[in-house]
Amino acid sequence: QLQLQESGPGLVKPSETLSLTCTVSGGSISITNYYWGWVRQPPGKGLDWIGSVYYSGSTYYNPSLKSRLTVSIDTSKNQFSLKLTSVTAADTAVYYCARHAGWGRFDYWGQGPLVTVSS
Amino acid sequence: EIVLTQSPGTLSLSPGERATLSCRASQTVDNRFLSWYQQKPGQAPRLLIYGASSRATGIPDRFSGSGSGTDFNLTVSRLEPEDFAVYYCQQYGGSPMFTFGQGTTLEIK
Numbered sequence: 001q002l003q004l005q006e007s008g009p010g011l012v013k014p015s016e017t018l019s020l021t022c023t024v025s026g027g028s029i030s031i032t033n034y035y036w037g038w039v040r041q042p043p044g045k046g047l048d049w050i051g052s053v054y055y056s057g058s059t060y061y062n063p064s065l066k067s068r069l070t071v072s073i074d075t076s077k078n079q080f081s082l083k084l085t086s087v088t089a090a091d092t093a094v095y096y097c098a099r100h101a102g103w104g105r106f107d108y109w110g111q112g113p114l115v116t117v118s119s
Numbered sequence: 120e121i122v123l124t125q126s127p128g129t130l131s132l133s134p135g136e137r138a139t140l141s142c143r144a145s146q147t148v149d150n151r152f153l154s155w156y157q158q159k160p161g162q163a164p165r166l167l168i169y170g171a172s173s174r175a176t177g178i179p180d181r182f183s184g185s186g187s188g189t190d191f192n193l194t195v196s197r198l199e200p201e202d203f204a205v206y207y208c209q210q211y212g213g214s215p216m217f218t219f220g221q222g223t224t225l226e227i228k
Contacts, residue, residue, distance in 0.1 A: 037217075047156075047164065047207055049217035060215045096163055103211040105154040105169035112163050 002027040004097050004110035012091075012117050018084040022097030022110055029078045030055040035100050036080045038071065040093040041112070048093075052100065053080050087117045121146045121212040123220035131228040138195040140223045142208035147188050152211035155184055155193045158222075159204045167206075168193060195225075203227050 008020035022036070029036060037052035051061040051071045059071050065084065073080040084091060096112040122145040132138055142153075150171040156164035166175040168184035171191060181196040195202055208220040 046221045047209070047219040049219070052215075062216065063214070098163075100217075101169075103215060103217075104152050105166055105175070106156075106164070106209070107166050107169075107175065109163035109165075 042093045125220035140193040142191040144189045
């Protein structure tokens with residue numbers, strides 16, 4: 001059974017960089033036709049796609065976050081990562097890592113830690 | 120960017136009743152790229168339906184999806200107590216860009 005697990009700080013100061021890593025277990029991250037993405041959910045609100053990465057290293061970003069965002073992959077560790085720079089309180093959210101099949105469904109999700117931006 | 124609008128915002132029903140949730144897109148959506156998710160408090164979303172009408176692995180057959188173009192529905196034929204949750208539709212619209220609807224809360228009446 002494929003499992004995804006996010007790790008990283010739960011508290012980030014304004015203007016600093018939010019960094020999260022997703023570790024994939026129970027299967028290879030180097031699988032064709034599947035992508036690895038990040039989705040966030042501000043407290044009490046809906047879901048927003050942040051960006052995705054393919055095992056080849058190709059990346060795809062939400063245009064609204066593109067200038068601050070880096071998503072990367074490390075196939076040797078079966079991990080992919082998110083870096084979001086210059087964060088503000090508006091970036092406070094639960095951050096989920098997830099797998100999506102091509103450009104369709106998100107079929108496996110991590111638990112999603114809450115990341116709070118506050119001084 | 121394609122905007123998905125879900126209705127109603129909240130649906131109050133009793134166990135055993137039938138629920139129909141709507142998802143309307145601002146532009147035509149390819150059926151292959153329309154999915155539905157269920158989310159319970161403190162949990163990650165769970166894939167229910169993909170390709171507009173295909174049930175994901177392990178999803179009971181009381182859940183069904185339908186629709187095409189700009190109008191899609193999720194139907195729960197006979198509500199069980201564990202079905203009360205928030206439901207989201209989601210689409211891929213090229214660029215690339217994924218968008219989600221704002222959600223429908225299905226609550227016990």
